[in-house]
Amino acid sequence: xxxxxxxxxxxxxxxxxxxxxxxxxxxxxxxxxxxxxxxxxxxxxxxxxxxxxxxxxxxxxxxxxxxxxxxxxxxxxxxxxxxxxxxxxxxxxxxxxxxxxxxxxxxxxxxxxxxxxxxxxxxxxxxxxxxxxxxxxxxxxxxxxxxxxxxxxxxxxxxxxxxxxxxxxxxxxxxxxxxxxxxxxxxxxxxxxxxxxxxxxxxxxxxxxxxxxxxxxxxxxxxxxxxxxxxxxxxxxxxxxxxxxxxxxxxxxxxxxxxxxxxxxxxxxxxxxxxxxxxxxxxxxxxxxxxxxxxxxxxxxxxxxxxxxxxxxxxxxxxxxxxxxxxxxxxxxxxxxxxx
Amino acid sequence: xxxxxxxxxxxxxxxxxxxxxxxxxxxxxxxxxxxxxxxxxxxxxxxxxxxxxxxxxxxxxxxxxxxxxxxxxxxxxxxxxxxxxxxxxxxxxxxxxxxxxxxxxxxxxxxxxxxxxxxxxxxxxxxxxxxxxxxxxxxxxxxxxxxxxxxxxxxxxxxxxxxxxxxxxxxxxxxxxxxxxxxxxxxxxxxxxxxxxxxxxxxxxxxxxxxxxxxxxxxxxxxxxxxxxxxxxxxxxxxxxxxxxxxxxxxxxxxxxxxxxxxxxxxxxxxxxxxxxxxxxxxxxxxxxxxxxxxxxxxxxxxxxxxxxxxxxxxxxxxxxxxxxxxxxxxxxxxxxxxx
DNA sequence: CTGAAAGCGCTAACAT
DNA sequence: ATGTTAGCGCTTTCAG
Numbered sequence: 001x002x003x004x005x006x007x008x009x010x011x012x013x014x015x016x017x018x019x020x021x022x023x024x025x026x027x028x029x030x031x032x033x034x035x036x037x038x039x040x041x042x043x044x045x046x047x048x049x050x051x052x053x054x055x056x057x058x059x060x061x062x063x064x065x066x067x068x069x070x071x072x073x074x075x076x077x078x079x080x081x082x083x084x085x086x087x088x089x090x091x092x093x094x095x096x097x098x099x100x101x102x103x104x105x106x107x108x109x110x111x112x113x114x115x116x117x118x119x120x121x122x123x124x125x126x127x128x129x130x131x132x133x134x135x136x137x138x139x140x141x142x143x144x145x146x147x148x149x150x151x152x153x154x155x156x157x158x159x160x161x162x163x164x165x166x167x168x169x170x171x172x173x174x175x176x177x178x179x180x181x182x183x184x185x186x187x188x189x190x191x192x193x194x195x196x197x198x199x200x201x202x203x204x205x206x207x208x209x210x211x212x213x214x215x216x217x218x219x220x221x222x223x224x225x226x227x228x229x230x231x232x233x234x235x236x237x238x239x240x241x242x243x244x245x246x247x248x249x250x251x252x253x254x255x256x257x258x259x260x261x262x263x264x265x266x267x268x269x270x271x272x273x274x275x276x277x278x279x280x281x282x283x284x285x286x287x288x289x290x291x292x293x294x295x296x297x298x299x300x301x302x303x304x305x306x307x308x309x310x311x312x313x314x315x316x317x318x319x320x321x322x323x324x325x326x327x328x329x330x331x332x333x334x335x336x337x338x339x340x
Numbered sequence: 341x342x343x344x345x346x347x348x349x350x351x352x353x354x355x356x357x358x359x360x361x362x363x364x365x366x367x368x369x370x371x372x373x374x375x376x377x378x379x380x381x382x383x384x385x386x387x388x389x390x391x392x393x394x395x396x397x398x399x400x401x402x403x404x405x406x407x408x409x410x411x412x413x414x415x416x417x418x419x420x421x422x423x424x425x426x427x428x429x430x431x432x433x434x435x436x437x438x439x440x441x442x443x444x445x446x447x448x449x450x451x452x453x454x455x456x457x458x459x460x461x462x463x464x465x466x467x468x469x470x471x472x473x474x475x476x477x478x479x480x481x482x483x484x485x486x487x488x489x490x491x492x493x494x495x496x497x498x499x500x501x502x503x504x505x506x507x508x509x510x511x512x513x514x515x516x517x518x519x520x521x522x523x524x525x526x527x528x529x530x531x532x533x534x535x536x537x538x539x540x541x542x543x544x545x546x547x548x549x550x551x552x553x554x555x556x557x558x559x560x561x562x563x564x565x566x567x568x569x570x571x572x573x574x575x576x577x578x579x580x581x582x583x584x585x586x587x588x589x590x591x592x593x594x595x596x597x598x599x600x601x602x603x604x605x606x607x608x609x610x611x612x613x614x615x616x617x618x619x620x621x622x623x624x625x626x627x628x629x630x631x632x633x634x635x636x637x638x639x640x641x642x643x644x645x646x647x648x649x650x651x652x653x654x655x656x657x658x659x660x661x662x663x664x665x666x667x668x669x670x671x672x673x674x675x676x677x678x679x680x
Numbered sequence: 681c682t683g684a685a686a687g688c689g690c691t692a693a694c695a696t
Numbered sequence: 697a698t699g700t701t702a703g704c705g706c707t708t709t710c711a712g
Contacts, residue, residue, distance in 0.1 A: 056464030058705035060397035108444035124396030398689035
């Protein structure tokens with residue numbers, strides 16, 4: 001594993017070449033104020049001529065920062081990775097970081113070995129902060145990071161008592177307004193296909209569903225609830241189950257648009273007309289853009305806001321040294337696409 | 341962006357605490373040989389008691405290595421990210437790295453700014469090597485990395501004259517054997533849905549298709565070729581096009597299983613029976629595992645081998661300092677799933 | 681505005 | 697087998 005990169009010029013060589021002190025070169029490459037314009041140019045020419053590139057290890061050591069943050073994916077179900085929601089989040093985080101000079105690193109943590117490796121990496125100072133997504137209920141990683149006092153921001157809470165900083169969508173409100181919308185259409189036999197219930201977000205959406213029913217004076221029944229794992233296939237299965245147990249169903253709140261698409265197929269296979277007989281609403285997971293399905297009404301999650309908010313919280317924690325946790329809950333929006 | 345992590349014990353403090361020299365502590369944390377068992381234990385206890393974590397910036401600076409490699413995704417079409425092939429590759433690379441102590445970092449390069457940022461990151465020594473996937477014909481990044489003498493391995497060539505180290509599948513041979521298989525079934529009107537033709541792999545597959553026809557004394561015609569971008573939707577479109585231009589078609593080589601699935605839908609929509617009227621073969625992109633479609637015959641790409649080979653080449657280059665490029669072409673395998 | 685000097689925390693070569 | 701020492705290349709006071 002020996003590595004040598006000979007002939008790499010150092011800051012000192014640049015200084016000599018430009019006939020200035022090392023401090024001046026440092027100021028120039030860091031765009032620090034207080035350098036005469038002519039000197040600055042001289043240094044820049046020297047940098048060009050020598051092909052100088054700052055050694056980031058040295059910079060890290062002296063400056064005590066890495067200028068990098070990690071986005072960790074702990075999803076035990078690795079398929080999650082292939083979901084559009086995921087890539088949209090990554091894109092929005094990338095956008096939010098563009099003019100900070102901070103490098104975004106994605107890392108996978110699938111086993112204990114990998115968790116340990118990553119912890120050493122992060123605690124060793126190779127990143128200034130950590131972003132976590134799709135954290136399941138019992139995941140210990142957030143606590144380990146918190147204990148190491150590493151700035152950390154979660155996408156979604158692990159539970160109602162989450163303390164580590166997080167950004168979440170208003171899942172309860174979103175589900176409630178979706179179901180209320182169905183009820184306002186005169187539908188009275190509304191079911192729901194939830195996400196995996198060890199995800200707090202899925203629990204919240206279920207709660208929203210129940211609240212909306214309660215507000216309308218209706219009763220939620222366990223038989224009207226089926227669980228999925230956000231995939232189309234599981235949506236298909238869950239829907240088939242619901243139709244069987246609950247034949248006069250007339251509305252469905254689905255875990256995601258992908259799940260909703262699966263549900264649609266099952267409904268059609270069972271001879272139901274959509275949305276005349278049964279209306280389906282899913283949580284937006286950004287799969288619709290690539291789908292040819294008829295437009296569904298969806299609960300829109302504000303992806304851009306999520307990315308921006310996560311980065312903002314992380315930068316704040318980096319600034320002041322992780323002395324407090326902050327929480328942001330973003331409003332969701334019901335986007336009505338069909339008119340029944 | 342100020343960052344302080346006070347109270348972090350250093351190697352020196354561990355040495356004092358354990359009443360040994362710093363060198364000894366260094367040997368212990370690096371599992372170096374030649375430390376008496378009792379001292380080793382004493383040092384380990386001191387490490388525990390102080391909660392010592394090595395500073396990786398310092399280690400990098402002194403040891404001239406980062407113990408990390410980057411997997412860069414340059415895909416202009418960001419959707420690629422959501423493809424199963426992609427996540428399978430990531431998984432296999434992760435597996436190949438598990439017992440090397442090397443951290444895998446995924447980074448996205450979607451713009452010039454990001455390319456520049458990444459280059460500084462890599463040239464700055466934060467990674468020991470770079471893996472690139474889905475590199476398009478004109479991508480300058482491999483050359484820039486080569487110029488910086490950074491160990492680099494591509495997944496797939498940019499062209500037939502690629503010099504930078506790469507691991508590729510035998511696309512020509514795979515396509516040829518798939519088409520030959522169709523011809524052996526007595527099919528004589530075989531078409532192909534290619535991938536994006538600025539990808540060398542797609543060109544190779546097209547060549548394999550043509551070679552198989554030529555070997556059978558048949559002529560390839562441009563009208564029997566349609567282009568896709570690996571998605572199901574584009575497969576559907578391409579297939580519809582082919583049927584229109586070429587109604588008596590009886591076999592198709594598709595760019596991927598996902599494309600093939602789209603093609604199937606189009607075929608059925610046009611009233612063709614599969615595989616009786618038309619047989620479809622796709623290149624395995626690992627989407628089949630999550631699909632309920634009837635099993636297709638596929639050209640299997642050896643994912644595990646690809647990951648292992650890429651890591652092996654990279655480690656070799658890291659070892660000897662990128663003085664030579666190496667190329668590996670892995671055999672593909674026709675997996676026959678239906679019997680017609 | 682600029683130069684000099686003191687570390688940052690570790691590895692590796694050299695003593696012992 | 698273990699301690700000592702000299703850097704690794706940069707940032708950041710502190711003088712000037």
